[in-house]
Amino acid sequence: MSDRTPPATQDRALAARQAYRVAIVGAATLKGKELKELLEERNFPALEIKLLDDEESLGQLDSVGDEATFIQSVLPEHIRGAEIIFFASEAAFTRKNWELARKAGALVVDLSYALEAEPGGAVRAPWIERELERSEGVRPPAQLDSKLAVVAHPLAVVLALVLLRVQKAGTLQRAVCSAFEPASERGRGGLDELHEQTVNLLSFQQMPTKVFDAQLAFNMLGRCGVKSSVALEGVEQRVLAHLEKISEGRVVLPSLAVAQAPIFHGHVLSLYLEFEQTVAATDLKHALEGDHISVAHEAPASNVSAAGQDDILVEVRADARHERGFWLWAAADNLRLAALTAVDCAAALARMHSKGRVQ
Numbered sequence: 001m002s003d004r005t006p007p008a009t010q011d012r013a014l015a016a017r018q019a020y021r022v023a024i025v026g027a028a029t030l031k032g033k034e035l036k037e038l039l040e041e042r043n044f045p046a047l048e049i050k051l052l053d054d055e056e057s058l059g060q061l062d063s064v065g066d067e068a069t070f071i072q073s074v075l076p077e078h079i080r081g082a083e084i085i086f087f088a089s090e091a092a093f094t095r096k097n098w099e100l101a102r103k104a105g106a107l108v109v110d111l112s113y114a115l116e117a118e119p120g121g122a123v124r125a126p127w128i129e130r131e132l133e134r135s136e137g138v139r140p141p142a143q144l145d146s147k148l149a150v151v152a153h154p155l156a157v158v159l160a161l162v163l164l165r166v167q168k169a170g171t172l173q174r175a176v177c178s179a180f181e182p183a184s185e186r187g188r189g190g191l192d193e194l195h196e197q198t199v200n201l202l203s204f205q206q207m208p209t210k211v212f213d214a215q216l217a218f219n220m221l222g223r224c225g226v227k228s229s230v231a232l233e234g235v236e237q238r239v240l241a242h243l244e245k246i247s248e249g250r251v252v253l254p255s256l257a258v259a260q261a262p263i264f265h266g267h268v269l270s271l272y273l274e275f276e277q278t279v280a281a282t283d284l285k286h287a288l289e290g291d292h293i294s295v296a297h298e299a300p301a302s303n304v305s306a307a308g309q310d311d312i313l314v315e316v317r318a319d320a321r322h323e324r325g326f327w328l329w330a331a332a333d334n335l336r337l338a339a340l341t342a343v344d345c346a347a348a349l350a351r352m353h354s355k356g357r358v359q
Helices: 008-016 030-041 093-103 126-136 154-166 185-204 231-246 281-288 334-352
Strands: 020-024 046-053 061-064 067-070 084-087 108-111 121-124 148-151 171-181 255-260 267-275 312-318 325-332
Touching: 020 030, 020 093, 020 185, 030 046, 030 061, 030 185, 046 126, 067 093, 084 093, 084 334, 093 108, 108 334, 121 231, 121 334, 126 154, 148 267, 148 334, 154 171, 154 231, 154 267, 154 281, 154 312, 154 334, 171 231, 185 334, 231 255, 281 312, 325 334
Parallel strands: 020 046, 020 084, 084 108, 108 148, 121 148, 171 255
Antiparallel strands: 061 067, 171 267, 267 325, 312 325
């Protein structure tokens, strides 16, 4: 580029070299929509963002920035040229189409958990990687040849960050967690079924039960019906497996029970902590405070107050009987946290595979 090139032109050319062609597979899903909004909100260096999904979503009108666009099918010609591909689709759809992304040589970020067992991939949570580096001096393995990142489950991210922080206040002896899963973790189908159940129950009509195979409206479920595809035991296993991976074994793994709650969005959890020594509540709160955790807030921590928030909202109270015990009540926007982790993973992959120009 000539020295006489105007500065504005030079800036645009530099931005183009550092920008990426991005595709979102599953753009019509709840995770896909949240992800697209966050990419725009954070000014992610995207030269373009293609919106792709299954046959049912084709032709849906959407927008990228100020420009109107349509959701397209997942075809080789739509994948070709994409340098970062997010899979926000259902797991089966991800498994069906991810080979196209691999053949295209794209960096892949999986929000569907479908690619957990793929060679070369890694379950990642950049929030936790940075926390480990600050508090433990642990740097994540470079994995310079890896082009695949699987987004850690939001509950695993919440638990990892909270448990790493509380260890600053004292030696943790044990932890027990009851977590409440929102309907949005089951996608649009879960939201629609909870809504229809609520309306039909109030009007004394038969309730749909295709997703949960049980009444969820005005109800709590320790397990879903036998015909449901939702297995809460599987959620528990995934959360604990992800927690162990992203925390590098540096936290006390909690006993965990996940229940299906009659809420639309947001994870909430009740976490019991017992220390080996007496810990002051003020010291515990101080240890928790920092990036991504908000302890002091006006509204009670709930799935409603956490909606749209980047931070995990936490409340602390001492146990009524055990002087070394505390209860933490925490809430986080599950879709927001998944999208934040995905964007951070994409940025980390892009740094490892920096390029000189857009292909």
